[in-house]
Amino acid sequence: MSPETKPDFLISPEGLRVDGRRPDELRPIELKVGVLKQADGSASIRQGKTYIIVGVYGPRELHPRHLTLNDKAYLRVVYRMATFSVPDRKRPAPSRREKEISMVIANALSPSLFLEEFPRAVIDVFIQVIQADGGTRCASINAASLALADAGIPMRSLVPSVAVGKADGVLVVDLGDEEDKYGEGDVPMAILPPTEEITLLQQDGFFTRDELLEAMQMGISSCKYIHELQKEALKRAYVKKTPDGEESDDEDEEFDDDLETDLGETDMMEDE
Amino acid sequence: MAVYFQKREVVVPGQLLAEGRYRPSYGTYDEKGKIYSTLVGLAELRGNTVKVVALEGAYIPKEGDLVIGVITIVAGNNWKVNIGGPYGASLHANNALRRPYSDDISEYMDIGDVIAAEIIAFDRQSGPFLSMKGRGLRVLDKGMLFEVSPAKIPRIIGRRGSMINMITDHLKIQTVVGQNGRIWIKAPDTASLRLAIKAFKTIETQAHTSNLTERINTMLAGEVSELRPSTPPKKTSKKAEQEADEDESAETEQPSFTDDEAFEDADDIEDEFDDTIENEEVNEK
Numbered sequence: 001m002s003p004e005t006k007p008d009f010l011i012s013p014e015g016l017r018v019d020g021r022r023p024d025e026l027r028p029i030e031l032k033v034g035v036l037k038q039a040d041g042s043a044s045i046r047q048g049k050t051y052i053i054v055g056v057y058g059p060r061e062l063h064p065r066h067l068t069l070n071d072k073a074y075l076r077v078v079y080r081m082a083t084f085s086v087p088d089r090k091r092p093a094p095s096r097r098e099k100e101i102s103m104v105i106a107n108a109l110s111p112s113l114f115l116e117e118f119p120r121a122v123i124d125v126f127i128q129v130i131q132a133d134g135g136t137r138c139a140s141i142n143a144a145s146l147a148l149a150d151a152g153i154p155m156r157s158l159v160p161s162v163a164v165g166k167a168d169g170v171l172v173v174d175l176g177d178e179e180d181k182y183g184e185g186d187v188p189m190a191i192l193p194p195t196e197e198i199t200l201l202q203q204d205g206f207f208t209r210d211e212l213l214e215a216m217q218m219g220i221s222s223c224k225y226i227h228e229l230q231k232e233a234l235k236r237a238y239v240k241k242t243p244d245g246e247e248s249d250d251e252d253e254e255f256d257d258d259l260e261t262d263l264g265e266t267d268m269m270e271d272e
Numbered sequence: 273m274a275v276y277f278q279k280r281e282v283v284v285p286g287q288l289l290a291e292g293r294y295r296p297s298y299g300t301y302d303e304k305g306k307i308y309s310t311l312v313g314l315a316e317l318r319g320n321t322v323k324v325v326a327l328e329g330a331y332i333p334k335e336g337d338l339v340i341g342v343i344t345i346v347a348g349n350n351w352k353v354n355i356g357g358p359y360g361a362s363l364h365a366n367n368a369l370r371r372p373y374s375d376d377i378s379e380y381m382d383i384g385d386v387i388a389a390e391i392i393a394f395d396r397q398s399g400p401f402l403s404m405k406g407r408g409l410r411v412l413d414k415g416m417l418f419e420v421s422p423a424k425i426p427r428i429i430g431r432r433g434s435m436i437n438m439i440t441d442h443l444k445i446q447t448v449v450g451q452n453g454r455i456w457i458k459a460p461d462t463a464s465l466r467l468a469i470k471a472f473k474t475i476e477t478q479a480h481t482s483n484l485t486e487r488i489n490t491m492l493a494g495e496v497s498e499l500r501p502s503t504p505p506k507k508t509s510k511k512a513e514q515e516a517d518e519d520e521s522a523e524t525e526q527p528s529f530t531d532d533e534a535f536e537d538a539d540d541i542e543d544e545f546d547d548t549i550e551n552e553e554v555n556e557k
Contacts, residue, residue: 040328040330041328058330058358059330059332059357059358060330060357060358061358061359061360062358071396073358114301114310117332118332118358119396120358120359121358121359122358149284149285149311149312150312150328151328151329151330152311152312152326152327152328152329152330152423153329154285154299154310154311155285155286155310156285156286156301156308156310157285157286157308158284158285158286192286193286194286194288194303194308230284231284231287234284234312235282235284238282238312238327238480239282
């Protein structure tokens with residue numbers, strides 16, 4: 001790849017961004033659930049050129065033992081970038097940045113999870129960045145949350161996440177790599193949609209108080225849009241698993257009662 | 273007062289399920305009188321209780337569950353048993369053997385042995401603890417272990433054991449189904465073993481679809497008639513020969529055990545199982 005040069009402008013005279021988006025427009029997002037066979041839960045996300053795969057294992061026995069928490073499960077997040085994920089080879093040793101992002105993602109996800117249901121266990125979240133083009137920590141949170149749901153881990157809600165930044169003095173949503181590098185600032189955030197609680201809020205660069213408040217509002221509304229995409233991706237993955245594809249819905253109607261009693265009775269037996 | 277889902281709809285975490293005088297149950301949580309789902313699963317309403325049947329998940333022990341475990345460590349008077357999921361179980365010799373027993377309990381069961389046991393205690397602080405005092409709780413000898421997702425086990429057992437009984441009847445195999453997602457299969461020949469595995473795999477992938485028992489029944493009936501075109505009497509004699517070699521012919525004819533309820537119903541064969549472990553001790557001595 002040729003060395004990158006700073007673009008002449010981040011916001012064109014028409015008010016569009018380098019990749020032609022409007023300031024409040026997200027990059028195209030493609031979410032897939034259940035992409036890995038081995039993992040208990042998995043998901044992938046493509047957000048513009050960013051491509052990330054997440055695998056979740058657990059709850060399972062925690063090693064090393066000294067990390068054990070006696071009242072809840074330990075959420076272990078490992079964020080890693082592939083050596084080929086960026087134009088200059090990323091050195092494979094775990095960097096300070098990767099460790100910090102791992103911690104930040106764990107903090108963003110843990111309020112959504114009922115970790116106290118699995119004392120002494122561990123939930124492993126492995127995030128692998130295949131291709132980085134800005135917004136990897138937010139994309140990671142989006143995919144990790146889906147992978148956790150796919151693994152059957154109880155949670156309050158999916159966690160959508162997006163970064164809002166400032167480029168040429170204009171607040172823009174979902175920064176691309178160039179906007180991130182040459183823009184004036186970056187505010188990644190994640191929320192729990194039902195309550196609008198904020199589980200991640202970082203900032204670099206300079207924002208006035210009003211700009212920050214507006215950026216957060218833009219972030220919240222973008223997060224809600226991403227949340228809809230997440231729910232849709234998750235449902236799609238499970239409806240698709242029926243043997244006859246599209247038929248499944250009609251079929252359900254027909255034999256509804258049969259299956260309802262079937263599952264119900266079995267569960268009652270377990271309870272006894 | 274409102275319910276916001278269709279019967280057996282696939283719901284996602286955080287989805288609002290009901291509002292008002294409904295009771296949250298498994299797979300749901302309550303916040304300010306509103307009930308939300310915590311899982312991806314099928315939402316159900318029974319009476320005024322809302323619950324979500326999970327489609328995935330690790331095995332979390334529950335008191336009274338029948339599980340299949342593999343012994344990993346023999347430690348003094350305890351066996352440490354891997355039952356899958358995040359929690360390792362332990363089985364005290366007093367809960368497995370009739371006293372007096374030898375100081376070295378590895379004489380009775382050793383590392384690598386596969387057992388069917390019941391969970392007698394489990395809470396946040398301690399456990400799970402197992403017991404093998406009960407009908408059908410024994411060392412599982414020969415046969416093979418097959419693993420499925422624990423969330424699919426209710427479907428594999430079926431309503432009052434309908435699914436598993438149908439499969440064992442068709443294939444003339446012995447099975448023990450543990451709530452921890454492990455299935456022990458002992459088949460007279462490789463072909464029926466393969467068919468059993470195929471049936472269980474089909475159930476696992478199609479667990480949340482309707483009319484599954486019927487479809488599996490048709491599939492097995494077809495495959496079995498292809499596999500064994502001979503008349504039924506011939507079948508039994510062939511099998512009897514094989515069983516005679518193993519000197520265990522009595523076992524094959526017994527109904528398989530699927531869950532605790534099945535044990536209670538099966539009073540007539542109770543005696544044969546009760547002393548399994550003790551009998552083995554005598555033999556070894």
